[in-house]
Amino acid sequence: xxxxxxxxxxxxxxxxxxxxxxxxxxxxxxxxxxxxxxxxxxxxxxxxxxxxxxxxxxxxxxxxxxxxxxxxxxxxxxxxxxxxxxxxxxxxxxxxxxxxxxxxxxxxxxxxxxxxxxxxxxxxxxxxxxxxxxxxxxxxxxxxxxxxxxxxxxxxxxxxxxxxxxxxxxxxxxxxxxxxxxxxxxxxxxxxxxxxxxxxxxxxxxxxxxxxxxxxxxxxxxxxxxxxxxxxxxxxxxxxxxxxxxxxxxxxxxxxxxxxxxxxxxxxxxxxxxxxxxxxxxxxxxxxxxxxxxxxxxxxxxxxxxxxxxxxxxxxxxxxxxxxxxxxxxxxxxxxxxxxxxxxxxxxxxxxxxxxxxxxxxxxxxxxxxxxxxxxxxxxxxxxxxxxxxxxxxxxxxxxxxxxxxxxxxxxxxxxxxxxxxxxxxxxxxxxxxxx
Amino acid sequence: xxxxxxxxxxxxxxxxxxxxxxxxxxxxxxxxxxxxxxxxxxxxxxxxxxxxxxxxxxxxxxxxxxxxxxxxx
Numbered sequence: 003x004x005x006x007x008x009x010x011x012x013x014x015x016x017x018x019x020x021x022x023x024x025x026x027x028x029x030x031x032x033x034x035x036x037x038x039x040x041x042x043x044x045x046x047x048x049x050x051x052x053x054x055x056x057x058x059x060x061x062x063x064x065x066x067x068x069x070x071x072x073x074x075x076x077x078x079x080x081x082x083x084x085x086x087x088x089x090x091x092x093x094x095x096x097x098x099x100x101x102x103x104x105x106x107x108x109x110x111x112x113x114x115x116x117x118x119x120x121x122x123x124x125x126x127x128x129x130x131x132x133x134x135x136x137x138x139x140x141x142x143x144x145x146x147x148x149x150x151x152x153x154x155x156x157x158x159x160x161x162x163x164x165x166x167x168x169x170x171x172x173x174x175x176x177x178x179x180x181x182x183x184x185x186x187x188x189x190x191x192x193x194x195x196x197x198x199x200x201x202x203x204x205x206x207x208x209x210x211x212x213x214x215x216x217x218x219x220x221x222x223x224x225x226x227x228x229x230x231x232x233x234x235x236x237x238x239x240x241x242x243x244x245x246x247x248x249x250x251x252x253x254x255x256x257x258x259x260x261x262x263x264x265x266x267x268x269x270x271x272x273x274x275x276x277x278x279x280x281x282x283x284x285x286x287x288x289x290x291x292x293x294x295x296x297x298x299x300x301x302x303x304x305x306x307x308x309x310x311x312x313x314x315x316x317x318x319x320x321x322x323x324x325x326x327x328x329x330x331x332x333x334x335x336x337x338x339x340x341x342x343x344x345x346x347x348x349x350x351x352x353x354x355x356x357x358x359x360x361x362x363x364x365x366x367x368x369x370x371x372x373x374x375x376x377x378x379x380x381x382x383x384x385x386x387x388x389x390x391x392x393x394x395x396x397x398x399x400x401x402x403x404x405x406x407x408x409x410x411x412x413x414x415x416x417x418x419x420x421x422x423x424x425x426x427x428x429x430x431x432x433x434x435x436x437x438x
Numbered sequence: 439x440x441x442x443x444x445x446x447x448x449x450x451x452x453x454x455x456x457x458x459x460x461x462x463x464x465x466x467x468x469x470x471x472x473x474x475x476x477x478x479x480x481x482x483x484x485x486x487x488x489x490x491x492x493x494x495x496x497x498x499x500x501x502x503x504x505x506x507x508x509x510x511x
Contacts (some may be wrong), residue, residue: 078494172473187472214478215471280463283456303509305498315445322442323449336453339460341468348469381452397472419471 005049009035009093012051016096016142021118021127023136025056026064027096034301038091044398046205047092049247050198053089053143055134056097057104058189059178060084063094067180068112069102070312071300081178083147083189083206090205095143098133104149104182105293105316107157107386108371112164113314116373121163122411125370128158128386130182134192135162145202149179151186152285153365156402156416159192160365163404163412165435167199167428170421171397172217174203183292184215188396196403196432200224203428212245217422227425230432233267237430238358240275246388248368251408256364259405259415259434263362266437268430273361274356274367278392280343282384285391287327287340294324319380348396352420355398359426361418364389365402367410388417399424403431405438 003011009031016024028034031051038048054060059077061084061165066072080088087094101111109117109132117132119125127136131148135158138146148155150168167190174189181187191202206283207222239260247253264270284390297317300310310321327336355361367388379382392401399422405415415434419427448481 075496075498078491078498211478216475217473272454280459283459286452287456287460301498304507305495305500310442315441318441319445319449322446323453326446326449327453335457335461338468339457339463341470342466343460343463345467345469348472395469 005034005035005039009051009095011237012095012142018139019142021120021136021140022115023099023117023133023140023142025055025066025068025097025099025114025133028094031093031095031119034093038093041091042291043292045089045091046201047087047090050145050201051093051095051143052087052202053095053098053134053137053146054084055100055131055146055148057100057149057180058083058147060094060097060178063097065097065180066101068114069105069317070113070307071309072306073100073113075306079178082175082210084178086205086208092205098131098137098146100132100167101130102314102317103152103297104130104151105320107153107383108377109158111314111316119162119370122161122370125372125411126161127162128370130154131158131192135159135164135166138162138192138194145191145198145263147189147202147206148192149182149187149189150229150394151182152289152387152394153193155190156390156400157386159402160414161370161412163407163414164192164194165196165199165401165403165431166190167203167401168393168399169203169207169424170399172215173222173424175208175213175216177210177212183289184296185292186288187334187393196228196428196435197225199401200228200428212280224425224428226431227301229429229434232263232430232433232437235268235360235430235433236271237263237268237269238273238354238361239363240273240278240354240361242278243363243389246367247364249408252364252367255406255413256415260362262437263434266433271358273358275350275392277347277350278388281347281350281388281395282393284340284343285387285395286346286384287336288344288395290320290324291327291337293320294328297321316380344395347392349394351392351398355418355420360430363416363418363432365414365416369408369413393418399427401427401431403435403438
């Protein structure tokens with residue numbers, strides 16, 4: 003099948019799809035494919051189609067963040083990651099659905115309708131990069147980009163049964179990413195295999211002067227260095243994980259996954275993360291304040307609509323509470339305490355990682371809920387972030403690879419690494435994928 | 439706005455609950471960013487902007503007068 007035929011086929015599949023994963027298709031996708039086919043020398047992503055989360059700017063496409071606030075915001079410039087993808091002949095297929103402004107863990111909070119889970123129909127796809135994961139899972143695109151603030155790439159990958167990776171903070175430029183909480187946000191890939199993810203990661207990683215948190219490194223070669231050998235790897239499993247997992251099938255899946263890793267020669271060690279129970283309060287104290295700050299530009303004066311006038315309830319909650327904390331911060335019991343707790347969680351995670359190459363464990367404490375289940379209490383939604391948010395609070399790297407299922411509902415395994423040791427994580431993911 | 443008031447009243451309970459959960463966290467260094475921030479500056483010179491970008495940006499603006507975006511004070 004030619005590249006043009008593949009693009010046409012995927013565009014047709016998007017049109018017929020019922021899962022609401024895609025908000026907009028790139029009208030130039032076929033034209034781009036034709037141009038790439040004619041090139042004598044092709045880039046690293048030639049032949050790959052890519053779905054982009056709708057909070058990443060693609061020149062000429064709508065970066066709506068799945069919000070009425072920016073529903074008419076046609077991006078006038080390219081995010082760094084998009085320029086890199088285009089340089090390497092990747093084809094942008096369209097803009098993926100998401101939780102509004104990345105505020106959600108289920109994919110239900112989009113202003114343009116929820117995304118269904120292609121692997122477990124009737125259940126949430128996970129968020130906030132719901133459309134990115136669902137597109138890959140349903141074959142609407144080969145790979146996708148998402149953003150991860152507290153698990154937003156890993157959670158939907160987990161629920162949709164695909165692979166994903168959240169790089170060390172600063173590995174991928176955030177220039178052109180519409181931020182949710184800028185000290186935590188990081189862009190990363192989703193795909194059907196570790197190989198697909200590293201191919202995209204190699205292209206989007208690297209220093210960018212336009213992002214002040216971009217790390218000064220251009221020597222990434224994750225694909226070339228990928229080593230799936232598990233024999234002799236030291237892998238930690240926190241003793242607190244099992245007590246905090248709500249669904250037995252996830253606990254069982256973790257037990258079996260650790261057995262598989264051990265059978266493949268990995269040395270499994272017990273570690274401890276005693277402050278895991280502080281993760282949700284810590285994460286949200288930080289997020290409320292940063293998100294409130296990030297959204298002050300959406301006043302409707304120069305572009306878009308005033309956010310408070312049109313946003314959904316979860317976005318409004320974060321704005322209102324972020325504003326409240328900012329007013330009351332003289333007491334020091336909200337944000338300041340959140341920042342101190344962030345330091346504690348980071349130190350604990352680093353300590354747990356000290357004697358091992360990586361940690362392995364659950365992505366989520368519970369299976370994706372069914373549409374219609376009452377989750378009106380925001381704390382029920384926040385609970386999904388328990389095992390993913392520590393990685394963002396510590397600024398380190400983690401990936402998800404499918405591990406098992408509960409009557410068809412996917413269950414992923416999360417691999418967590420030390421900062422800048424992304425290669426270790428990807429290696430173990432590839433090793434687990436090979437024995438899975 | 440009722441929505442905002444309701445959300446704030448419900449949210450205060452969440453904040454108090456979170457604050458209570460964190461009250462025993464020791465007084466320690468605050469972590470704002472996990473890496474050192476660098477100041478990124480450019481040469482002090484007039485900025486440049488392509489006509490193409492300018493046109494695209496003006497299309498996004500609610501009001502353009504004499505080639506300038508006009509906003510409420």
